[in-house]
Amino acid sequence: MELREIDKVVYKQKQRKVGIVFSLIFAVIGLGLSAVLRHYYGNAEGENMMVNLTGVLIGLAISIFIFTQVAKKPYFDELRYGWNLKKQALKIQNHRHRWEERLKEGDATAAIVLAFYHKATLQLQSLDGNEFGYSDSKERENKFLVECETLSLDADASKYSIDMLLDMK
Template sequence: MQHQQIDKARYNKHIKITFFAICGFMLAVSLGISTLLIHFWGGPEGENLWLNVAGVVIAALLLAQILSTVQHHPFLYEVVYVRKLKAELNRIYRKQRKIKASAEEGDIQAMAILDYSYRTSRHVFELDNNTLTLEELTKSQNELHALQEKFGFHDLPDYQSEWLDTY
């Protein structure tokens, strides 16, 4: 997955609107469905916890259906793109210990995965205004560049997500 230029202001605006829309939807729909369930099947003693849980679950299922339907809408382009980047970073992070060990042994694919991870993390951190961890990220990138120099790799191949299956 190659990085795309994202307008930071547009992304921040759309992620906030999406977040509040999801919260509002969950609040209104789960409350409404729970109220209806309690009205029709609730007991007089007030033991309606499972009906409330059912209302939240139904609202979550409806939200998942709606989001899967509208995820290709241009308004959600940046939100979905960054979510995919974060999902790929999570896949890499879960295998990072093995990947780093392989990179230290001179595995060029492992170095390419780490390079992609670091560049993507920087991209996402800058979009999310998360500047607290950029210093540590720069340190990790410098360590990777030192490994590249040590093994004589000046250009790394483009990242392929299938490579993660080998670690």
């Protein structure tokens, strides 16, 4: 995965639009199906929790199916990039302590993976508008860069490859 610049304003607008549209789709389908199921299979005395729950769960499944089909469109490029970046950062985060140990041993791959992690975290926090987390992460990145300089390691995030994570498993 390669880091790239995306417009924060466009990202936030699309994120809000997609959230609202798919929440509405889910609400309409879920409530509509619940009403239909209640009409045909409901209890006239009023105990219809399982019927309503069934309608909502079917509505959720349909909404997820619609989303997975639509999310492949070019409109979602920035959002897909953000989702994939979060996945990569979390994969590294899950083993960060091990990567940091390898960095202390002078491992060049660890320097590249951690450089990517720091850049990805900063970009995600910037996109999400997390100013407090951003400044904290920037401090951690600066400490990391000093450590890499001390160890004479190249901390170039552009050399990162997903295949590098296979080395940790």
